[in-house]
Amino acid sequence: MKLQQLHMLIALAETGGLQEAAERLHRTQSALSMGLKKLEETVGFTLFDRGGYRLSLTAQGEQFLRQAQEVVKQQQRLQSLTQQLQTGAEAQLTIGYDYTCDPAMLVEPIRLLQQQFPATELLLHGDSQLRVLRYVREGKADLVISPWLPIFRQQGDFETKAIAPFTLTIVMATQLANRRGGLPTTRNQLLELPMLLPQNQDTGINLDAIMRMPAQQRIRVSDPRTQKAYLLAGLGWGIVPQHMVQAEIDDGLLVELRIPGLVTTTQLEIHAVRAADRIAGPAAAQLWQQL
Numbered sequence: 001m002k003l004q005q006l007h008m009l010i011a012l013a014e015t016g017g018l019q020e021a022a023e024r025l026h027r028t029q030s031a032l033s034m035g036l037k038k039l040e041e042t043v044g045f046t047l048f049d050r051g052g053y054r055l056s057l058t059a060q061g062e063q064f065l066r067q068a069q070e071v072v073k074q075q076q077r078l079q080s081l082t083q084q085l086q087t088g089a090e091a092q093l094t095i096g097y098d099y100t101c102d103p104a105m106l107v108e109p110i111r112l113l114q115q116q117f118p119a120t121e122l123l124l125h126g127d128s129q130l131r132v133l134r135y136v137r138e139g140k141a142d143l144v145i146s147p148w149l150p151i152f153r154q155q156g157d158f159e160t161k162a163i164a165p166f167t168l169t170i171v172m173a174t175q176l177a178n179r180r181g182g183l184p185t186t187r188n189q190l191l192e193l194p195m196l197l198p199q200n201q202d203t204g205i206n207l208d209a210i211m212r213m214p215a216q217q218r219i220r221v222s223d224p225r226t227q228k229a230y231l232l233a234g235l236g237w238g239i240v241p242q243h244m245v246q247a248e249i250d251d252g253l254l255v256e257l258r259i260p261g262l263v264t265t266t267q268l269e270i271h272a273v274r275a276a277d278r279i280a281g282p283a284a285a286q287l288w289q290q291l
Contacts, residue, residue: 001039001042001043003071003072003075004035005035005038005039005042006068006071006072007025007072008021008025008032008035008036008039009036009039009047009064009065009068010065010068010069010072011024011025012032012036012048012055013055013057013061013065016054016055016056017054017055018032018033018055036048043064045058045060045061046058046060046061047060047061047064047065048061073157073276073277076277076278077277077278077279089117089119089120089281089282089283090117090120090142090281090282090283090284091119091120091121092120092121092122092123093113093117093120093121093122093123093142093143093281093283093284093287094123094124094125094135094140094141094142095110095122095123095124095125095141095142095143095144095145095287096124096125096126096127096132096135096136096140096141096143096144096145096146097124097125097126097132097144097145097146098126098127098128098129098132098144098145098146098147099126099127099128099223099224100147100166100224100241100244101145101146101147101166101241101270102164102241102243102244105145105163105164105270105291106124106145106291108290109287109290109291110122110287112286112290113283113286113287116283116286117282117283117286120283125141129146129147129152130152130155132144132146132273133146133152133155133156133158133273134155134156136156136158136273136274136275137155137156137157137158137275139275139278142274142280142281142284142287143272143273143274143280143284143287143288143291144272144273144274145163145270145271145272145273145291146270146271146273147166147268147269147270147271148160148162148268148269148270148271148273149268156275157275157276157277158273158274158275158276159273159274159275159276160271160272160273160274161271161272161291162269162270162271163269163270163271163272163291164269164270165267165268165269165270166241166267166268166269166270167241167242167243167265167266167267167268168239168240168241168242168265168266168268169239169240169241169242169245169256169264169265170190170237170238170239170256170257170264170265171231171237171238171240171245171249171254171255171256171257172193172231172234172236172237172238172254172255172257173231173232173233173234173253173254173255174252174253174254174255175234176193176234176235176236176237177255179234180193183255183257184257184259185259185260186259187259187261187262190237190257190259190262193217193236193237194217194218194219194235194236194237195217195218195219195236195237195238196218196219196221196227196230196231196235196236196237196238197218197219197220197221197227197238197239198220198221198222198223198224198227217236219235219236224240224241224244227240228240228244228245228248231245231254232248232253232254237257242265272288272291274288
């Protein structure tokens with residue numbers, strides 16, 4: 001039994017079809033079909049039920065798949081460890097972060113990395129939540145920080161730990177409240193005003209669903225920084241990470257809305273995320289411990 005056969009089995013189980021698995025593995029459907037037949041001959045039982053439109057695992061196939069996934073994961077970890085033992089500390093360390101996270105939380109851990117691993121080049125990339133998670137899954141980032149929802153585990157085999165709270169709050173400009181003669185006090189009054197929110201940036205967090213705020217007027221902007229600038233200009237109200245606007249709230253430029261019967265804040269967590277199937281190098285391991 002070869003690792004290539006186990007990779008084929010996993011691809012077939014995840015895609016449910018020869019065509020999709022063949023595309024993922026860059027092989028022909030006939031080669032996969034023959035490979036599956038040989039694997040079943042080797043193990044001595046049927047792995048997939050071929051009676052339906054899609055391939056589905058048999059009971060024996062499900063048990064075999066679980067062990068196959070573990071073997072592949074251990075092989076990947078061994079390969080990662082081999083690379084680390086060959087090269088020592090990483091020449092480069094790539095860190096991803098969701099653009100709604102406070103970058104200040106990385107300052108001290110990075111300062112320590114500079115002291116302990118001066119030869120390691122640090123690459124930082126900001127993007128949306130699901131995109132930075134794909135960086136980890138595809139091996140393009142060693143570690144990322146992002147607001148976390150349990151559903152994100154569907155995106156890959158991740159190891160995570162909570163490192164900071166993350167609060168979403170509803171705000172509007174004080175000047176906008178003054179123009180309209182005061183703050184909105186009911187849900188309907190709020191929905192009469194334009195809602196400022198980021199465009200669909202592949203975030204994974206649906207602010208509309210979380211806050212249940214179907215405003216009639218919407219202004220979609222490309223990123224939270226633009227959203228904040230337009231909020232300060234009094235162009236509408238919005239749901240934003242609290243840390244991004246706390247200084248403006250303290251200075252009286254923005255005001256948090258408190259409307260009876262309406263959830264105006266949502267509590268989440270920021271997690272550090274890394275791949276569970278790769279062994280971290282010395283610099284990445286230190287960063288993980290410091291966060």
